[in-house]
Amino acid sequence: MLVTLTLNPAVDISMTTDRLIPEQKIHCSQPRYDAGGGGINVSKAIHRLGGESLAVFTSGGSSGLRLQELVEKEGIHYEIIGIDGLTRECFVVTETIPNQQFRFGTPGPTLSSAEADACLSHLQTLAEPIDYLVASGSLPPGLPVDFYARIARIAKERGIRLVLDAAGESLRMALAEGVFLIKPNVGELARLVGVERLETDQIAKAADTLIQAGSCEIVVVSLGPLGAMLITRNGQELVQAPPVKKISTVGAGDSLVGGMVYALSQGMSYSDMIRLGVACGTAATMNPGTQLFQKADVDRLLSWINQQQKFVIV
Numbered sequence: 001m002l003v004t005l006t007l008n009p010a011v012d013i014s015m016t017t018d019r020l021i022p023e024q025k026i027h028c029s030q031p032r033y034d035a036g037g038g039g040i041n042v043s044k045a046i047h048r049l050g051g052e053s054l055a056v057f058t059s060g061g062s063s064g065l066r067l068q069e070l071v072e073k074e075g076i077h078y079e080i081i082g083i084d085g086l087t088r089e090c091f092v093v094t095e096t097i098p099n100q101q102f103r104f105g106t107p108g109p110t111l112s113s114a115e116a117d118a119c120l121s122h123l124q125t126l127a128e129p130i131d132y133l134v135a136s137g138s139l140p141p142g143l144p145v146d147f148y149a150r151i152a153r154i155a156k157e158r159g160i161r162l163v164l165d166a167a168g169e170s171l172r173m174a175l176a177e178g179v180f181l182i183k184p185n186v187g188e189l190a191r192l193v194g195v196e197r198l199e200t201d202q203i204a205k206a207a208d209t210l211i212q213a214g215s216c217e218i219v220v221v222s223l224g225p226l227g228a229m230l231i232t233r234n235g236q237e238l239v240q241a242p243p244v245k246k247i248s249t250v251g252a253g254d255s256l257v258g259g260m261v262y263a264l265s266q267g268m269s270y271s272d273m274i275r276l277g278v279a280c281g282t283a284a285t286m287n288p289g290t291q292l293f294q295k296a297d298v299d300r301l302l303s304w305i306n307q308q309q310k311f312v313i314v
Contacts, residue, residue, distance in 0.1 A: 009037030014289030035070035038136025045258025061086035085109020152177035256281035
């Protein structure tokens with residue numbers, strides 16, 4: 001079973017306008033509402049690829065009810081962890097004339113210590129065998145910085161492969177416990193290994209230091225529009241992203257993770273895993289707002305990737 005965990009989900013609201021002008025009333029398009037948050041987006045990606053997952057997320061208030069409706073509309077199995085605070089709403093506004101995107105994220109509700117304990121207890125009581133647990137997204141206010149580390153301990157005790165898509169000190173502390181796979185960008189990887197910056201030819205060696213230390217088994221470094229690099233104990237592979245017209249970057253990283261986890265659940269090789277992930281992440285940028293990707297786009301882009309033979313394998 002695949003499980004995704006979203007501790008700070010959101011109702012994503014996206015709209016367009018010709019131009020943002022200070023101190024003037026801005027006339028926007030009809031808003032689009034999507035279920036958002038790292039883990040939920042990963043579950044959406046898995047579902048669109050034909051897989052199944054259980055999305056576990058916090059939910060509170062009227063916006064939490066709307067979030068549940070949106071997740072249910074996606075056809076995703078889910079379980080909620082009830083909280084007193086209101087589930088957050090985030091906004092994406094796209095200027096159509098200069099084609100610029102503005103993303104407004106809110107911090108989310110503050111979770112109490114009892115609600116934090118309920119999140120951990122919920123994971124511990126999931127009965128079915130769990131193959132992969134994806135913990136993704138920011139920690140909401142109120143949760144301690146070591147919260148993902150606590151989840152890593154639970155995963156280790158239950159023999160679950162933890163895929164962690166986080167950043168900063170919360171990621172660093174989780175790596176001290178050990179996880180299965182992480183997806184930093186180049187800047188995040190540099191901070192993890194204690195350097196100011198990394199050049200492209202230094203990425204694999206930096207990631208390998210984390211693997212050799214037992215912090216993780218797989219590192220996938222997101223390179224944005226350039227693609228992604230896979231590093232394991234057995235070597236590295238660079239996958240170039242197909243050239244597409246970028247419309248929105250919302251959910252591209254989550255789509256990358258969703259594609260990879262789906263591939264792993266289907267028994268695909270790591271090489272096929274990274275290629276599908278890059279295809280999903282790139283396809284997500286082709287759609288406006290917070291819509292993620294279309295399966296037909298993924299299939300077409302994956303065919304392009306497989307035909308290029310421009311990756312480096314060591």
